[in-house]
Amino acid sequence: MIIYWLELRKLLASAAVWGFLAACLLFNLFIIGNFRDEYADDVAAVSKVTGVALGQSFHDRLSRVTADGGQAAIHLERLRLETDGVTDVFEGYRTESIAERYIAAAGARGYFAKAMRDKYAALQKVVEEKAKRDESLSLYFAGSTYTRHRMLFNTLMGWLLVEGALIAALAALLSAGYEEIFRTGHIVYSTRTGRRILRPKLSASLTAGLGAWALLALLSLAVCFGMNEYGEVWRSNVSSLFNYRFDWIAGMRPFVTWHSFSVLAYLLAVLAAGTGLVACFSLMAFGLGIWVRNSYIAFLLFLAANAAMVAVPVLVPQTWMAGLAVRYLSMLTPVWLWLKRSLWFTDGDADIIWVHFETVGLCASLAVLAAFCLHAGICFRKRNLA
Amino acid sequence: MRIVLHEMRKIWNLKIVLVLALLCAMYYVIFMSVHIDYFRTSHSQTEEVDYAAELVRRYGPTLEADEYAEFVRETREKLKAEMEAYIRSSPVFAAAGIHSFEDYERVYEKTDRTEAEDKAVWALLGEEAGFVRFRLQALEKIEASYHNFTEIVLPRMLEDAANEKERDRIAAVMETEEYRNIMEWWVYDNTIAYTLDLAVLSVLAVLVLVSPLIVGDRARKVHLLQYSAKEGRRILGKQLAAVLLSAFLLTTLLLAVFGAIYSKNGTWVFFDSGLTSFLNDSVFWFGVTYGQYVLLYVGLLYILCLGTAAMAFMLSMHSRNQITLILKLIPLFAALAFFCVLVFRQMFGLNNILYRWTMIPGIEPAVCVFVCMIGVAAALRLVRREQKTDVADGT
Numbered sequence: 001m002i003i004y005w006l007e008l009r010k011l012l013a014s015a016a017v018w019g020f021l022a023a024c025l026l027f028n029l030f031i032i033g034n035f036r037d038e039y040a041d042d043v044a045a046v047s048k049v050t051g052v053a054l055g056q057s058f059h060d061r062l063s064r065v066t067a068d069g070g071q072a073a074i075h076l077e078r079l080r081l082e083t084d085g086v087t088d089v090f091e092g093y094r095t096e097s098i099a100e101r102y103i104a105a106a107g108a109r110g111y112f113a114k115a116m117r118d119k120y121a122a123l124q125k126v127v128e129e130k131a132k133r134d135e136s137l138s139l140y141f142a143g144s145t146y147t148r149h150r151m152l153f154n155t156l157m158g159w160l161l162v163e164g165a166l167i168a169a170l171a172a173l174l175s176a177g178y179e180e181i182f183r184t185g186h187i188v189y190s191t192r193t194g195r196r197i198l199r200p201k202l203s204a205s206l207t208a209g210l211g212a213w214a215l216l217a218l219l220s221l222a223v224c225f226g227m228n229e230y231g232e233v234w235r236s237n238v239s240s241l242f243n244y245r246f247d248w249i250a251g252m253r254p255f256v257t258w259h260s261f262s263v264l265a266y267l268l269a270v271l272a273a274g275t276g277l278v279a280c281f282s283l284m285a286f287g288l289g290i291w292v293r294n295s296y297i298a299f300l301l302f303l304a305a306n307a308a309m310v311a312v313p314v315l316v317p318q319t320w321m322a323g324l325a326v327r328y329l330s331m332l333t334p335v336w337l338w339l340k341r342s343l344w345f346t347d348g349d350a351d352i353i354w355v356h357f358e359t360v361g362l363c364a365s366l367a368v369l370a371a372f373c374l375h376a377g378i379c380f381r382k383r384n385l386a
Numbered sequence: 387m388r389i390v391l392h393e394m395r396k397i398w399n400l401k402i403v404l405v406l407a408l409l410c411a412m413y414y415v416i417f418m419s420v421h422i423d424y425f426r427t428s429h430s431q432t433e434e435v436d437y438a439a440e441l442v443r444r445y446g447p448t449l450e451a452d453e454y455a456e457f458v459r460e461t462r463e464k465l466k467a468e469m470e471a472y473i474r475s476s477p478v479f480a481a482a483g484i485h486s487f488e489d490y491e492r493v494y495e496k497t498d499r500t501e502a503e504d505k506a507v508w509a510l511l512g513e514e515a516g517f518v519r520f521r522l523q524a525l526e527k528i529e530a531s532y533h534n535f536t537e538i539v540l541p542r543m544l545e546d547a548a549n550e551k552e553r554d555r556i557a558a559v560m561e562t563e564e565y566r567n568i569m570e571w572w573v574y575d576n577t578i579a580y581t582l583d584l585a586v587l588s589v590l591a592v593l594v595l596v597s598p599l600i601v602g603d604r605a606r607k608v609h610l611l612q613y614s615a616k617e618g619r620r621i622l623g624k625q626l627a628a629v630l631l632s633a634f635l636l637t638t639l640l641l642a643v644f645g646a647i648y649s650k651n652g653t654w655v656f657f658d659s660g661l662t663s664f665l666n667d668s669v670f671w672f673g674v675t676y677g678q679y680v681l682l683y684v685g686l687l688y689i690l691c692l693g694t695a696a697m698a699f700m701l702s703m704h705s706r707n708q709i710t711l712i713l714k715l716i717p718l719f720a721a722l723a724f725f726c727v728l729v730f731r732q733m734f735g736l737n738n739i740l741y742r743w744t745m746i747p748g749i750e751p752a753v754c755v756f757v758c759m760i761g762v763a764a765a766l767r768l769v770r771r772e773q774k775t776d777v778a779d780g781t
Contacts, residue, residue, distance in 0.1 A: 014709075014710060014713075016705070016709075016710035016713040016714060017710075017713060019713070019714075020713040020714075020716070020717070023717045027720075166716060170709055170712060170713060173709055174707075174709040177708075177709070181605060181707045181708065181709070182605075182707075183606075294401070294708075295707070295708045295709050296402075296598050296708035296711070296712070297401055297402065297405055299708075299709075299712055300402070300405040300406070300409065300594065301405060303409060304405060304408045304409050304412060307409065307412035307413065307416060308408075308412055310412075310416055311412050311415040311416055314415060314416070315415060
């Protein structure tokens with residue numbers, strides 16, 4: 001345990017790490033500062049009085065809300081217009097056509113076409129459940145829902161994950177390559193602990209990486225929610241009729257999640273999945289750091305490996321079944337999970353054929369990368385370091 | 387010079403060069419290939435670019451009023467004849483009650499077409515008919531641009547001008563008829579997007595290649611050994627020279643490779659065409675041509691890459707190991723990539739972000755030179771300061 005703490009101290013003692021964290025935080029503040037939306041703030045403020053379940057009682061309470069005039073009055077009127085006469089978007093909503101469009105666009109055949117159809121058959125049941133529960137009759141941020149949802153779960157979360165992944169990867173490389181960098185390997189590896197030191201090193205780098213991600217997320221989100229009013233919107237359902245998603249194949253359609261998520265629950269679920277994703281990048285970097293003794297080249301390889309993961313589905317011809325398999329399996333890799341972050345816990349898009357792709361992808365990636373690290377560690381035990 | 391060459395050999399480390407080549411290839415596949423693979427693949431973009439190229443070949447870089455009238459008349463007649471012939475030869479049209487070009491246009495405008503009419507409309511838009519209706523659409527777009535630019539676009543720009551300088555420039559364009567240049571917007575937009583991506587890649591490649599030199603030496607305390615040799619602390623100046631020379635070589639290599647790839651698009655036909663054009667929908671501060679624009683871009687890219695190399699040298703000197711170096715390089719790369727967007731998007735245009743912020747026409751090259759000078763001057767100052775640094779404590 002003492003070695004773990006010493007390794008962790010080594011990582012945290014670097015001023016550059018803290019400087020990088022500060023730079024990331026500054027950048028996040030810049031992003032958050034650029035996303036001011038007064039209408040959304042006013043909707044959130046009104047939600048404290050009206051609640052978030054749309055219906056007659058909502059309208060009764062909304063009609064009692066008054067504004068002092070100016071912008072607030074305009075916003076109140078807009079909210080009345082937007083919420084007046086709304087209907088459940090899941091009532092009579094069919095998902096089969098989405099599957100057929102995705103199959104046609106991707107040229108999916110055989111097992112892949114069947115998997116896509118199965119996914120949307122499963123989604124149809126979810127939609128029917130949502131219709132029964134009137135899940136879409138939820139306020140969220142009314143007309144500002146799409147922009148605010150994207151701002152938090154796509155833009156800010158996307159940058160947070162990039163920053164977390166980078167810092168976790170660099171912490172892992174620093175930990176794995178520390179003895180090489182400071183020329184202490186021959187002393188460390190000749191001690192009683194010897195090469196078993198990799199275990200505390202891995203634990204320390206995971207702790208440092210995940211800790212840095214947690215710190216960044218905590219501070220950035222605290223500022224974000226401090227600057228943007230959320231009121232009762234936390235209790236809104238993310239599958240609100242005001243929330244939607246768009247792709248060029250299936251067009252604009254409701255934001256359907258496999259489970260019923262309030263905004264707060266969805267945020268927590270995304271943060272949990274994000275933690276898993278950062279851990280994946282940390283494991284990948286640690287494994288590479290053991291294989292490649294030069295930390296600089298290891299980092300370049302880390303970048304190249306992730307870039308290759310992005311490029312492979314583009315390069316492989318989709319006319320082969322193997323090409324399709326590569327494409328769909330690639331979506332389970334950490335870098336593609338990051339690229340598809342705005343679709344986590346939903347049905348995904350034309351590239352995704354499996355239900356709960358983010359959970360499957362994270363579990364598979366964690367398992368493969370843990371095995372990769374283990375294998376690298378076993379090989380390292382026998383490596384000639386002379 | 388011998389020492390500079392040896393330092394360059396250290397910089398061009400085979401492993402780093404190979405990984406860098408892999409990174410460049412991946413970057414190309416992910417970001418840049420789209421500008422090559424999908425250029426002139428949609429309609430009527432293809433036809434618009436083809437007509438613009440034809441105009442340049444027939445009339446040179448500018449289009450006078452009589453030339454415009456001749457081109458439109460001739461092309462329209464030719465297209466009409468082609469369509470008439472196709473309509474007469476194919477039974478699809480007769481089935482839809484279409485017997486002439488006028489009939490076709492009447493059906494084309496309809497919103498509630500029958501299945502037969504729909505089939506007939508798509509027949510002239512298809513490959514079998516040589517995309518002839520798209521060619522007509524492109525011609526109509528040229529006609530619309532020719533009239534709208536002087537009657538709507540320029541007057542609106544004049545109205546919306548932010549200051550007197552902008553008004554003077556737009557008035558000068560109207561007076562001198564500079565808008566008669568033939569520069570297709572798709573070509574300009576494609577070149578801008580590709581060159582911007584190339585600039586970001588060049589900055590990344592320079593940072594990756596030159597940064598490890600100093601930090602590697604310092605981590606192994608080789609610099610102390612070097613300082614005690616005959617060359618002494620002058621070695622640092624030579625290392626800076628090696629870094630700058632390597633950055634220059636790498637930029638040349640990247641420009642040669644990615645320039646050669648871009649030549650596939652065949653946009654060089656517009657080399658002498660001015661950018662301020664009725665087809666480009668924009669006004670630029672100077673009467674710069676497409677060719678001059680590209681050459682200026684190349685010059686600025688060299689300047690930017692040299693500045694980048696000097697900054698990387700500084701960061702490398704202030705880093706204890708390669709990981710702390712990377713932690714410093716990432717924010718530097720982000721800042722430089724953002725800087726590339728500021729400089730190279732709509733360079734010299736009235737909508738360039740840097741110009742919009744400062745309201746100084748032609749600020750882009752000045753800022754590039756400034757960044758390079760700051761980087762090189764700071765690196766030189768560091769080199770001079772190192773001459774007097776006490777290294778007895780072993781740092």
